[in-house]
Amino acid sequence: MEQQAGQGVDCAFDWKTAKETAESFSAACGVSCAVLDGEGGVLFKARVGCEGCEACRAQAARRGVPASCDKLHLYGAAQAERFGGRYIYFCPSGLAYFASPIMVGGQAAGALVGGPALIMDIEDYLAGDPGVWQGLSPEEMAELCGALECAPAMEPARLSHMSALLFAAAVCVGDNSTALLAHREAAAQQQDIGVYIQQLKQKGASGRYPLDKERELVQAITEGDQATARRLLNELLGHILFSTGGDFRLMRARALELMAVLSRAAVDGGSDQDTILDMNCRYLSEIDRLRTAEDLVLWLTRVTERFVNSVFCLVDVKHRDIIYKAIEYLKRNCRGKLTLEDTAGHVGLSPSYFSRVFKEEMGESFNSYLSALRISRSRAMLLNTDASIAEICDRCGFDDQSYFTKVFRKYTGVTPGRFRERRGRLEAEKERPGEGRRRERA
Numbered sequence: 001m002e003q004q005a006g007q008g009v010d011c012a013f014d015w016k017t018a019k020e021t022a023e024s025f026s027a028a029c030g031v032s033c034a035v036l037d038g039e040g041g042v043l044f045k046a047r048v049g050c051e052g053c054e055a056c057r058a059q060a061a062r063r064g065v066p067a068s069c070d071k072l073h074l075y076g077a078a079q080a081e082r083f084g085g086r087y088i089y090f091c092p093s094g095l096a097y098f099a100s101p102i103m104v105g106g107q108a109a110g111a112l113v114g115g116p117a118l119i120m121d122i123e124d125y126l127a128g129d130p131g132v133w134q135g136l137s138p139e140e141m142a143e144l145c146g147a148l149e150c151a152p153a154m155e156p157a158r159l160s161h162m163s164a165l166l167f168a169a170a171v172c173v174g175d176n177s178t179a180l181l182a183h184r185e186a187a188a189q190q191q192d193i194g195v196y197i198q199q200l201k202q203k204g205a206s207g208r209y210p211l212d213k214e215r216e217l218v219q220a221i222t223e224g225d226q227a228t229a230r231r232l233l234n235e236l237l238g239h240i241l242f243s244t245g246g247d248f249r250l251m252r253a254r255a256l257e258l259m260a261v262l263s264r265a266a267v268d269g270g271s272d273q274d275t276i277l278d279m280n281c282r283y284l285s286e287i288d289r290l291r292t293a294e295d296l297v298l299w300l301t302r303v304t305e306r307f308v309n310s311v312f313c314l315v316d317v318k319h320r321d322i323i324y325k326a327i328e329y330l331k332r333n334c335r336g337k338l339t340l341e342d343t344a345g346h347v348g349l350s351p352s353y354f355s356r357v358f359k360e361e362m363g364e365s366f367n368s369y370l371s372a373l374r375i376s377r378s379r380a381m382l383l384n385t386d387a388s389i390a391e392i393c394d395r396c397g398f399d400d401q402s403y404f405t406k407v408f409r410k411y412t413g414v415t416p417g418r419f420r421e422r423r424g425r426l427e428a429e430k431e432r433p434g435e436g437r438r439r440e441r442a
Helices: 015-029 053-063 069-082 122-128 138-150 156-173 177-203 211-222 226-244 248-268 273-287 293-311 320-333 340-347 351-362 366-384 389-395 401-412 416-421 435-441
Strands: 033-037 042-046 087-090 096-104 107-117
Touching: 015 033, 015 042, 015 107, 015 156, 033 069, 069 087, 069 096, 069 107, 087 156, 096 156, 107 156, 177 226, 177 293, 211 226, 211 248, 211 293, 211 366, 226 248, 226 293, 248 273, 248 293, 273 293, 320 340, 320 351, 320 366, 340 351, 340 366, 351 366, 366 389, 366 401, 366 416, 389 401, 389 416, 401 416
Parallel strands: none
Antiparallel strands: 033 042, 033 107, 087 096, 096 107
């Protein structure tokens, strides 16, 4: 039985906020939204139209069986908690719902449930599930179709977006958003790794370690590229799980080897060496306490993220958000034509003011930083790809190969061809003073 506001509703979360959130979500999205207690009971429901549930209840009454909506939505809320905060499911009549738990003190104290919604044409719906309408009289069939027409119709993609919004709303109602977000990220990561393992199995992949992906991961960490590093780490973790057959002892050894490689990449990217060594000592003590493959995956993910963050740490920068946004823009677009004016426009400053801020905070001019970034990319391509020097020149944003060679020699002391021949080993006296600092920021 639904309880209305002001009728003695007693729950662990803020009732007023939950009710207002459900009303706002329903009004904005055009779909009903209910507030559930911890047992699956409906405390409040903001309705849109006649929803379409009437037909389901009518059918249940004719069969002499009770409608099982409460248990259904309790199941949806439990699955949402299990899978990191979001879950889409279907009622016996085939209508779609989506749920998100309201977390209080680390436990699910209730839930927000959106729906129902119809994600296909009524004709396709009836054709796909004849059990819904078989045995109905013409009058009952008309009643069913009329009820279905009341349910909001939407594409599956829109339903997914609504599920994401409901999750955000549930986080605001509860008190434990950090834990739920972490749970959701962990579930998503496990899913990504699982998909990659299935791909390896389908391809009949060998257990040989993918050094090329490790090199790409090292490059991403050196550049402070969080998104790319996360993706590549998941692929490496998937390969480790696949090749070791879940043997925790072997997984632990591989994880330690990878940690050592990634810590050196962080130092090469500009992180303070003493800080990274201190971090490694702490991580070595942490890994001794891990007992499951899942714990090891989460631990190595956290370690990698900290290494990446240590590369791009602008703690002392006054205009941190502006500089961060500008550098991310440069990293994404340095292969094409880039100007100071373009970048200033991207961060919302005038070119002259942006130029002064950039130099003050980064210790070098915009053009100097951009050149160093492009040279850093070209060095990685020379070592890790078979692309010609002309191709690398073009893909790193240089208009002319002779100019590229001139700038490359200025930063490294050798030509691109010589750099590739020596596999990146530079003579100390030839490396340009200050090159190390620029590579750190690139």
